[in-house]
Amino acid sequence: MTRIKIEDIINIKSVASPTAIPNSNSVAYYVTKIREQDNDYETHLYMNDGESNHQLTYGNERISSVKFSKDGKYVFFLALADKKQQVFRMRMSGGEREQITHEKDSITGFEVSNDSSRLYYNVSLEVNKIHAEKDEENEEQKDAIVEEKVESKGQQKDKKKDLPEPVVIDRMKYKFDSVGVLKEKYAEVKAIDLDTLDVESYLSADMINYNVKAAGHSFVIFTSDENDNPDFNFSASLFIKEGDNLKEIPTSEGYISNVKISPNENYIVFAEMSREFENATHPKLFVYDLKNDKKIGITDDLDRPVGGMVATDMHQSAEMEGVVWIDDTTFLFVVADYGNVNLYRGTVDGHCEAILEDTHEIYGLSANKDYAFLAISTPTKPGEIYRLDFKTNVLETLTTFNEEFVENRTLVEPESIVFNSKDGTEVHGWIMKPAEFETGKKYPLITNIHGGPHALYGNTFFHEMQVLAASGYGVLYVNPRGSHSYSQAFVDAVRGDYGGGDYEDIMAGVDHAVSNHDWVDEDNLGVTGGSYGGFMTNWIVGHTDRFKAAVTQRSISNWTSFRGVSDIGYYFTDWQIKAEFSDIEKMWHHSPIKYVNQMKTPLLILHSERDFRCPMEQAEQLFIALKYEGVKTRFVRFPEADHNLSRTGKPNLRIKRLEYLTEWFDNLLSQ
Template identity: 50%
Template structure:
């Protein structure tokens, strides 16, 4: 039986984003694979119904943002249109070819059917006129910037500039194709739901847009007081008496739990659902094979009851609640539910486990029975020697319980010694979970033991646990990670303590840089999309000026604190051979962070090498070009092979 290998990314399929077709007792879902020859991702739409499974789209493309009309007769999705921009396409269940519904110059996003199914709402960005634009020739022109949020990771090109624009909501009639703008203004408008006599929507209107990080919820033109919270999603009960809100409390900045609240649409009274559970709604799972995620956090199953997803202790589970805010677990296990939709007595779920990349399931609310519907990855799983991670819990330096996973090498034999690789997640407010992780399986297949944990700062635990690291990077979190190494060495006597490796990306890259500057216990390290200098990061990252405020809790008026938490300060202490991997177009952790660390290491004659990935952004390891994802893992594993 073959070990999991690097090029297995071309053999693993991702089953994701179930979407119920009401009245049809069925659901659609995506199946995504990586096309090695074309070097791209391909996502097809499938349907599971009473007669079995069938594929609905066949073009060599990515489809997304599927929606179904209430009567189930029409389906829409987003794909590249005639102008190579994302446009809305329509499928009629009566048959026929798909129809391109929109032809917006810069594409569309977030479409939804009107309640009567005769039209489709969608979002577009309307650019502001730039007085410096010279439209009479094709020469490159200066970019005139007036705001602080002027770039964003993931946007094309070497600079990631965001053109100054406002998001508006349009409506297109399906038959006449007439288009009208229904929500617009001097801010971004996001339509969340249509009511019988109005809309529920949000705007980010503010007198100080550079420092505005919350939105305002409107119900039929009336603002709802949310006390310094933002709303990310809304679902209205069929009788339009209640709405489920997905919110976060800005008092904790980006460390806040996502919470579910119930809004009474008559009195505007808010009732907490999940805040009292002290666990976050939805998911912030770190993984590398689950593609085309469009996670729905909650769904009404009647006018009084709903189901929702909750992250708890390294898992994402299914719960049920009601309008009285009573909640109960429905499906708890060592799994990651990363897709959900429900109607009446059926809940459709896409689930990953540590030994299964993803499949579609249905949960019967009458019998509480879970049934697997697809076997997209069964042949792959049966043909590979997949290692089952062992869930571990241990007391850190101060006895705080830390949760994580340990994997033995794929060909583990008693009485032999093995090297260990410690893998640190990003965020820091994300979390490792009971989910399939290709990178970990590759390392185990190459003969490494693998350790990955959720130190303080990680989600799926208490709000206090998540918030703990803010203002204190490199202290308790570092001690938690080192305590996990001590625990592994104590419990697993086959680990060779002279052959320890460490790697991580983003915040995990920061922590890798921090670790090699504070201990020489590791004999090899690979830092990815990392941070080395908070002083420069503040001004060059697309989130820098407010991220350092929120996370390091310091600005340029406190250079000493920014420098104290910067790995670059400790570069003289580094003795561990370090490989630096970074994307050219990473605007979240810009490549200058890697450049600084590399130059100072080489200046001091340290062992370091630097690999730059072209045309790649911060998400290289998850959604980057397939051939670059392969090269990233090849560089990493070759480095560990060389030094461990």
């Protein structure tokens, strides 16, 4: 047995996204691994037929959005063709894949009709490109003399392709992390006949962001976020289109996801995240009776969020199908509860119950009438595909891709802890002993803070935590107020109080660890975190000298500038800090950089150059301020990386990030 290493991200495979194959007890799923020689990832489709596992796709590529025809004969998926995502299909009986869409722009999603006759897909088109296409149509109607001139113009256009072009911006939503600066687009829904491959426009593009969500035999369900003020539109409406008839399904103002049609097409189920508490609102599940026009709440009394939202760093290509029907009146869904993600069963009359609860994270779900197919991870297992038998309630392991890795590594099982914060609020978290722990010996402790803040640490495998434990550190990680998987009041409590109760929750966790674990060396404490966790790391070192070393990652240091430079800043600051544009005093009060003259703890700053969520200038400001004050600091910039560096960044940079992180603590915390 050897301790886990930073480089083990290359050895761990992400097994995710189970999809039940119709008319069988087989399941398809993804396996993603790192191609070290190319410094990249590849995702392939596998199948388990109940007895063994088979690889279905090959090559240096990543596929996504796998769906099956209702008879199980064809599998459809997205893959790159000429650098654009297109839909491909492949016979399950064998044979070569076939590209069935040939759009100029990437396809962003698709659904197969229940009778397997049509496929509906979304394609986002640039506004200026549409104008150009219309111009081309007009040019084609001209006579041969004009065509010659058009050809000449076309040649001139080709010469200009390599020249830089300015980007004209008219909206506040003009950039997005991991994408960059956005060109104005609208989404069109098209339908393709799966026999003839003829394509037609199903929902014509007219500056409305259509997204097809589900398809029955004769109708399609889609969302649209049409609004007179798109910069402040954070909602989508749900519609049914059958022929020329259009009907809106009543929903609260907010987001709609996980829309699924019952097999008999009498009901739809969907998750709704209202704006009651803005982005802190619990997603809830509803059933809509199509025949009786009746909306039924499923999780109204649960006081837990539908879905996962667990912070981790090893789930690649994890497409969570949050709700699945198993018969005409029964469906399955997942709920985050006290650090776990568990499996629930619901019925169209409004009943729901937990059917699989454990110390685990369910991060993938599909099912048929006999089995649920689940992707499950635990703190000491990266994740595999499992099958739950509804009759016996037996959970069977179907894949063992990470078995050898687990068997040959010393992995630390976290201990769940519960304690009270300064104001009496109950807080939940975990503490890990160092790998190869020796009784009677003192160890430094590192507190690791999650992002969000409306995410959660959970009972799942977290490579970074295991690396810190393998490096000889105890690790403390808690879910302060603002974290999901607890009550609505708890998740909402952080808004308008950043650095208040949440800070007290984390410090109470440190007090609990020191008081209840005699192996913790209270003179050798470290702290780190990313995004909101980076904000909190900055805040902590500006409000206490208790920590000997700190590492802030993709952090926020200044809310006054954040609101104008982040892709979400102009509304996130309103929602979370509860400070409008003119309320400079409140934004400055909650800004860690305000307290830079109180910062004495050596601080390493890790930040991605393409981070549009917490832009680079947040790190730059903090670094200069610390250097100006004479504080020990270092600034590491990661090129070609965005806000998701630790999760989906280039493999070599993910490794470098952890090397800088552990080296900083190794040099400043004595062991």
